Amino acid sequence: MNTNYLQKLLEGVKNGRIEIDHALDELKNLPLEEIGFATIDHHRTLRQGFPEVIWGKDKSAKQILSIINKIKANHDNVLATRVTPKKLEVIKQKIPEVNYYPASRTLTLINHEIEIKGKGTILVISAGTSDIPVAEEALVTAKMMGNETDFLYDVGVAGLHRLINQKDKLFSAHVLIVVAGMEGALPSVVGGLVSRPIIAVPTSVGYGSSFGGITALLGMLNSCAAGISVVNIDNGFGAGYNASLINRV
Numbered sequence: 131m132n133t134n135y136l137q138k139l140l141e142g143v144k145n146g147r148i149e150i151d152h153a154l155d156e157l158k159n160l161p162l163e164e165i166g167f168a169t170i171d172h173h174r175t176l177r178q179g180f181p182e183v184i185w186g187k188d189k190s191a192k193q194i195l196s197i198i199n200k201i202k203a204n205h206d207n208v209l210a211t212r213v214t215p216k217k218l219e220v221i222k223q224k225i226p227e228v229n230y231y232p233a234s235r236t237l238t239l240i241n242h243e244i245e246i247k248g249k250g251t252i253l254v255i256s257a258g259t260s261d262i263p264v265a266e267e268a269l270v271t272a273k274m275m276g277n278e279t280d281f282l283y284d285v286g287v288a289g290l291h292r293l294i295n296q297k298d299k300l301f302s303a304h305v306l307i308v309v310a311g312m313e314g315a316l317p318s319v320v321g322g323l324v325s326r327p328i329i330a331v332p333t334s335v336g337y338g339s340s341f342g343g344i345t346a347l348l349g350m351l352n353s354c355a356a357g358i359s360v361v362n363i364d365n366g367f368g369a370g371y372n373a374s375l376i377n378r379v
Contacts, residue, residue: 163200167193172204179247180275180374183367186237187212191220198225198239208239209274211267211367234266234366238274248277248377250304252370255293255320257286257310260335264366265309268331271370272307277377287315300324305373309366311335314346321355327376329369330360 161173175181181204184197194210194217201208202225213221213235221228221237229238252272256265262283272279280303285293293300293316300306300323309331310316317330330353332346339345343363350360361368 165196165200168197170197170200172201172206175206179378180371181206181208183271183371184208184210184237185212186210186214186217186235191217195221195224198228202239202241205241207241207244207274208237209271210237211235211271213237231266231270233263234270235263236267236270238270244274244276246276246278248272248275248304248374249379250377251278251280251302252305252307252373252377253299253303254279254281254307254370255285255309255316256281256283257308257312257316258335259284261309261311261333264331264333264364265307267366268307268309268370268373269366271367272374272377275371275374277374285316286310286312287319290319293319297323305329305377307331307366307369307373309333309369310350311343311346312337312340314349317350317358317360318353318355321353321358326357327373328355328358329373329376330358331366331369332360332363334364 163170163172171182181201184194186194194213198208218230254265254269256262269279269281280299282296282299303326306320306324306326306328308317308320308328311333312335314332317328321328330350332343332350334343347363
């Protein structure tokens, strides 16, 4: 339950516009709601400023749909990651207003206006076109968490002039998310140019010796550039979430 809705509910009780029994019905599922296969943390918005996020990869379409309906009933916005098009078809039949981002397989449902809480722009950068699915997951997450966002795609180290050509975006961003596969060099380059926090995201893109992203991960962890934090392989969601927390400070 988001803070704005809760505040309006309590003000309504105080002013006599909302009956206490109605308010109790609204609050009865805080903090948790058990639905058999899942325990939904409705209190998370009040604790952390953003509701529970649905990991869609290992859940059935029916399970995802059930969780979405429960979050929706609690007046929160919905973010689900790794939702396949096949699962989307089932969900859209019941909730046609969901938004879907096919590149990242990310699903959203806007139940209330997203309040901008970020202090500046989060810039998401991808080294290559093949890294865009992970970058988009970070971008959608950052948007859902109340940030102004921008992106630069396909500006990797194979052609650094493409990156330098966008220096205005680089230098104006408040937090940067840099997504790269292969040898994972791009975060180090960006880290040597800007004075803002960088979250590096290794992707599983690359030839055999990239070892499914491990090479990029190790390269980013060993970066000589200061100010770089690294999340797990292909974890665009984690990068977007962490960037949002930083951007609120």
